[in-house]
Amino acid sequence: MSDLASVARRLEREVGLPAADAMRIARKLNKLAGSVSWATPVAEKDEKARASAKVATRKSSKAHTAKKR
Amino acid sequence: MAGPLIPSWLPDHHPFYVSPPTARRIRRVFKPNRIFLNIPFASRYSNLEVAVLSTATAYDLHPCMAKERSKLEIRMRKIVELVLTSRYGFTDLSYATRMNMPFELGVLLAWGKETFVITSHPSPTIKALSDLNFGDIEFHRRWVKLLIEKFSRWIERTATAKRLTSATLLTRYRRWQAFRRSLGGDFDRLTPAQLANLVGVAEDEFSVRFSDSRS
Numbered sequence: 226m227s228d229l230a231s232v233a234r235r236l237e238r239e240v241g242l243p244a245a246d247a248m249r250i251a252r253k254l255n256k257l258a259g260s261v262s263w264a265t266p267v268a269e270k271d272e273k274a275r276a277s278a279k280v281a282t283r284k285s286s287k288a289h290t291a292k293k294r
Numbered sequence: 295m296a297g298p299l300i301p302s303w304l305p306d307h308h309p310f311y312v313s314p315p316t317a318r319r320i321r322r323v324f325k326p327n328r329i330f331l332n333i334p335f336a337s338r339y340s341n342l343e344v345a346v347l348s349t350a351t352a353y354d355l356h357p358c359m360a361k362e363r364s365k366l367e368i369r370m371r372k373i374v375e376l377v378l379t380s381r382y383g384f385t386d387l388s389y390a391t392r393m394n395m396p397f398e399l400g401v402l403l404a405w406g407k408e409t410f411v412i413t414s415h416p417s418p419t420i421k422a423l424s425d426l427n428f429g430d431i432e433f434h435r436r437w438v439k440l441l442i443e444k445f446s447r448w449i450e451r452t453a454t455a456k457r458l459t460s461a462t463l464l465t466r467y468r469r470w471q472a473f474r475r476s477l478g479g480d481f482d483r484l485t486p487a488q489l490a491n492l493v494g495v496a497e498d499e500f501s502v503r504f505s506d507s508r509s
Contacts, residue, residue: 232499240484240491250480250492257476258500 229255298324298378299405309367310374310401320378327453329382330407331359331486332398334389341471345438346384346445347486348470349463351493352505353449353456355382357486377401382453383409384445387420387431396423410448412441442467462505469504 229251236247300317304310312320329350333343350357358380360372377383383402387395402409412432413420420431432448434441442463450457473493474481484492496502 232495235495235499236492239495240488242488246480250477253476253478253480254492254496254500254502257473258496258502260472 297321300378301405309370312374312378316371316375320375323379324381325356325379326381327354328356328358328380329384329453330377330380330402331357332383332385332395332402333359334386334392334395335359335361336389339386339388340474341438342386342388342434342436342441344470344474345441345467346386347489348467348504349442349445349449350384350486351490352458352463352466353446353454355449355453356490357384359486361482361485373398374401377405377407380407383407385409385411386413387411387423388414388434388436408452410445410452412444438467439464458505466505469502473504 229248232251232254233244233247236242236250237244240247242250298320300312300320301310302312302317304312306313331346331350333339333346347357358376360369360376377398383399385395385399385402387399389395399409399411410432411430412434414434414436416433423431432444434444439460443460446458446460446463470493473496477484481489493504497504
């Protein structure tokens, strides 16, 4: 985790924010990063979602076949 | 397209006149992956705005738009400059009563910018525009998912070789929404370019993932 002062300096330099805004926004980004859902990269999360959807489909299709029998 | 179009033939009393300093600025800022967003700046459009921004930046497009409210003449000059620094355009005609949207669409088309046109529902105004036969108009029915799918299909057809799944783009949209909620009023104050840079810094500094190179 980066220290907020260096992030704020980067925001001033790369985003063109005034110093006061940069520090406030750096704090907001820090808080946002604390959220659990950010830990998984997007593609990985998609794969997990697809895999669990497949399992669910397989289960329901088995249940459907069993019911027919 | 090698560089930007500069309408140097316009006389200095014309509302779209481009002064020599502005022309220099346009040449400096122009990017072949820049896209001008002709979208409503309204709270009821904010979810769709986030969808447009998250999708465009997913494909490394650089969105720009005129957010600030100013006098008509100043705003028009700003819009002209933004259009000329872009290669592509995005227009949403959902609010047919706002005539500036179709007007800015006309500016985009007149200057040969490849433009994606979408609206919420078919309406008599939209039908009249379709009759002009300048291209297809897509419909999103105010569904974020539909807008993302149609816009991404257009980008993949027109602007890039990059391919992304709808699931990846939707996850990215949800993460942009979290980003917007977290920024609060700052989100509306920043330009699309600043937001895109901010996303880059957040990814670098806090290991926040908006998208993944494997997708």
